[in-house]
Amino acid sequence: MSAAFGRPIDILLGADMFTGSCIALDFAKRRMAVVKSGTFLAGPDWRAVALGRGAKQELFIRASVSGLPPVPLMIDLGSSAALMLSSAYARDQGLLNGKLVSTAAIGGVDGVRINDAFTIQNINIEGLGVSNVPTLGMRAWLSTSTVGNVGLPLIAQFDVVFDVTAGFVWLRPLGPRRRLPMLKDRSGLGLAASPTALTVVHVAANSPAEKAGWAVGDRIVAVNGHSIDANYTRGELWQVRSRPAGTLVKLTMASGDVRELRLADYY
Known part of the structure; x- marks a missing residue:
């Protein structure tokens, strides 16, 4: 698992962990707590x-997207x-x-699939709003019970307590400085990482x-003078393409050629 993600994975929380337990996630301080179900006040x-x-036992909540009536999001x-949304929706x-x-x-087991990318102005969960949410529009959304899903970067805008047995998740808004960033690509380069290079698999x-004329198959061996290595996804180098527009x-x-790319908001 660590090799697949390119960084150490110390623990994975499986579905069994959530059964009969109440799990608190503190993203700002990178910690968690586990107690018995029904004990959170x-x-x-x-x-x-x-x-x-x-229908497949996936967990979902209901949320309002851009002021529309609440819909189920996994x-x-x-x-x-x-955030992911069905492109059809x-x-x-x-x-x-x-x-x-x-x-x-x-990318998936069946290869690379092209989807849509756009920004949702606001998503509201029980009166708690998050603005300017980078969103993927899934052209082949398979779930019959939901129209999209809420991923880790959006959930991490809150303190979170899950009590799946009780049927609730509790959210508490975080101050702007405590929230984890919802990274938005401003390069347009879809990249596959190896221990020595980044290969372009998609140009947005x-x-x-x-x-700037980039093409699928182009290979990058250094970013801002820093060589690509096995630690690429562990540090801040992979976040360079999410820096402010104009960078x-x-x-x-x-x-050996050096190419320059100026970042911009393109979706």
Whole structure:
């Protein structure tokens, strides 16, 4: 598992861990606590959010997307995407009207699939709002019980207590300085990492990378003079493409050439 993720994985919480337990996640301080189900006493600053079960037993909550009526969104703590929505739902509800929409690649056992990328103005969970949420529009959404999912970056905007046995998750808003960043790509480069290089597997539509002529198969061996190695995903180097718009990034190619890419908001 650690090899697959490219960084040490000390512990995985399986579904059995949530049965009969109450699990508190403190993302700001990188800690957790486990006690018996039914023992959490929520204070006035916590919001109780009912948990539902989908046709495949997936957990979901209901949330309002851009002011629309609440819809079921699966909770996926293993997802690095803040929010995923069915592209069909997004189109039907007019969520893409007047928005910058680009593309993004997601890898899986069946290969790389191209999906949509856009920004949702606001998502509201029981009165708790989060603004400017980077979102993936899934062109082949398979769930019949939900229209999308809430991933770890969005959940990490709150202190969280799960009590699956009781049927609730409690959320408490964090101050801006305590929230984990919801990283947004501003390069347009979809990259696959190896211990020595980054290989371009997708170039996002209308992105800085597309405008600069990048192509699938291009190989990067250094970012801003720092060589790619096995620790790439562990440090801050992989976050360079999420730096503010206008940032100039220098990328060293396998050929030795250095290419410059200026970051910009493209979705």
